[in-house]
Amino acid sequence: MTSSPIGRALDEVPRTPLAVTPTPLLESPHLARHLGLGAGLWIKADAWTGFGLGGNKVRKLEYELTPERLLGVTHLITAGGPHSNHCRVTAAAAAHLGLSCTLVLNGCPDDPARGNALLHRILGAEIVTVSGREDRAPAMEERARDIERAGGRALLVPLGASTPRGSLGYARALGEIADQLPPGARPTLVVPSSSGGTLAGLILGMALLGVEWPVLAVSADDPAHEVKARAVELAQAAAGIVAPDTAGESVHGAARAVRVTDSYVGTGYGEPTPESEEA
Structure with missing residues (x-):
């Protein structure tokens, strides 16, 4: 280009x-x-x-997940709905890059899981559920603090990148x-x-x-x-x-x-x- x-x-x-x-x-x-x-x-x-x-x-994550930003990072955390495409691609990127991933989802996925909700699990993501959209950011930050206390380092990927x-x-x-x-x-x-x-x-x-x-x-x-x-x-x-x-x-x-x-x-x-x- x-x-x-x-x-x-x-x-x-x-x-x-x-x-x-x-x-x-x-x-x-x-x-x-x-x-x-x-x-x-x-x-x-x-x-x-x-x-x-x-x-x-995928296009957005290319610029969010640069080598400089990932230096020392062990964990990606992002948020969305139970069937979020963004969460699916972020989980795939984490797996591709050798990182752990937490998805904070408002609303409970279908049981049994299907569609993106199933793919989130297949891709190895940890799922944290919250009640509403307004609860997602605090839950992401709390999970990041837990990871830091355990000796890791989290990168928070905002909604939709x-x-x-x-x-x-x-x-x-x-x-x-x-x-x-x-x-x-x-x-x-x-x-x-x-x-x-x-x-x-x-x-x-x-x-x-x-x-x-x-x-x-x-x-x-x-x-x-x-x-x-x-x-x-x-x-x-x-x-x-x-x-x-x-x-x-x-x-x-x-x-x-x-x-x-x-x-x-x-x-x-x-x-x-x-x-x-x-x-």
């Missing part, structure tokens, strides 16, 4: 290669016709990032998308958003490329204004890592093109609505 503005900004930033990239950008003409999208529809196939059964969180550093993974993804689109294309990007790191990376990527493509972010849980504010804050902080003199001002311009909707949350995170099942 060195020849692109995103590549030049990111190639000097440490990361631990995990994902198989670039992932394909798949044209979907039949679905586009069904939805009445005359301009066409492309799907960025990040289910095919390869590591730990894939998904977008949505940090300024983790957001760089999706700035890199935007560079791939730009390279894969037909010449002259000006796409509208549609992306789910919750913890905000993926959206932040897309905003930063647009700032680095100097484009303001329309973005529709669909909240999976929180109010729209909270999701956007969180993503813009992350994008600004990420810009400070890679291009503090140039990208920061451009982030505001790119963020103007972002609209977040919370109209599809339904009864809560991970709970399908009748409309989504019909679709």
Whole structure:
């Protein structure tokens, strides 16, 4: 990616290669016709990032789990729901790197465990359950203290790896998308958003490329204004890592093109609505 503005900004930033990239950008003409999208529809196939059964969180962990940050670390701790993709990939990364892993999950997994809940256990993670989302961070910190007292060292990986550093993974993804689109294309990007790191990376990527493509972010849980504010804050902080003199001002311009909707949350995170099942 060195020849692109995103590549030049990111190639000097440490990361631990995990994902198989670039992932394909798949044209979907039949679905586009069904939805009445005359301009066409492309799907960025990040289910095919390869590591730990894939998904977008792999890109973020590449920048979270760098050799410098892992120096002396014996244990990864993160949090999510019982079927969290992020927790699954973090557990896979811990196993790959020879580290122990604790997952703090709000809500009890199915018994018997299946899906990601089963994979969490297969990957060797310790499972700590808490009642609600607000209990996750205190439980992570308490487990880290226990590990320190036992002579280990824990690295806390925030929810979704949505940090300024983790957001760089999706700035890199935007560079791939730009390279894969037909010449002259000006796409509208549609992306789910919750913890905000993926959206932040897309905003930063647009700032680095100097484009303001329309973005529709669909909240999976929180109010729209909270999701956007969180993503813009992350994008600004990420810009400070890679291009503090140039990208920061451009982030505001790119963020103007972002609209977040919370109209599809339904009864809560991970709970399908009748409309989504019909679709």
